[in-house]
Amino acid sequence: MRTLFENAKVGLVASPQLKDNGAATVTYIDTKGWDHATFILAAGAIDITLDAKVQECDTSGGSYADITGAAITQIAADGDDTVYAIEIKLAGRKRFLQPVITAGDGSTGCYLAALVVLTRGEASPANAAGAGLAELIKV
Numbered sequence: 703m704r705t706l707f708e709n710a711k712v713g714l715v716a717s718p719q720l721k722d723n724g725a726a727t728v729t730y731i732d733t734k735g736w737d738h739a740t741f742i743l744a745a746g747a748i749d750i751t752l753d754a755k756v757q758e759c760d761t762s763g764g765s766y767a768d769i770t771g772a773a774i775t776q777i778a779a780d781g782d783d784t785v786y787a788i789e790i791k792l793a794g795r796k797r798f799l800q801p802v803i804t805a806g807d808g809s810t811g812c813y814l815a816a817l818v819v820l821t822r823g824e825a826s827p828a829n830a831a832g833a834g835l836a837e838l839i840k841v
Contacts (some may be wrong), residue, residue: 705840711736711820711827711836715801716743722811728837730762731799732791733792741788741801743774744815745781750808752777754816756788758796766817779808 713731726810732740735803743754755773772788790799805812 707833709826713818715818716816718815721805722738726803728801730798731818735824736820737791738821739790743786745784746813749810750806754803759798762794762798802811
């Protein structure tokens with residue numbers, strides 16, 4: 703049986719950050735060679751509502767457009783320490799994807815981070831770096 707990272711790649715698309723009243727700092731992911739993408743949003747302490755969605759584009763620096771249905775709206779202000787996911791089948795999608803995470807205006811805001819896990823690739827990663835990891839420990 704294969705382990706997860708023998709046919710998956712991880713990307714950090716929103717580094718851990720505190721965000722209040724605006725959009726989080728995010729980056730895109732290149733999905734070339736992969737069949738599925740799962741965006742995972744981790745919300746820490748939160749005192750405002752939070753919205754998240756995924757957008758797509760043909761080029762990394764082009765104009766991104768929302769993917770219909772790929773959104774989580776109004777994560778509650780009392781949703782401390784929760785994890786959310788958006789799964790996307792990549793067939794027929796544009797090559798580059800990025801999240802958009804927007805925090806409302808609270809007293810403090812929201813601590814958050816987001817990852818994407820690409821799965822079912824054309825080729826398996828040869829090592830930890832190929833899987834998007836700094837290190838992979840197998841026991």
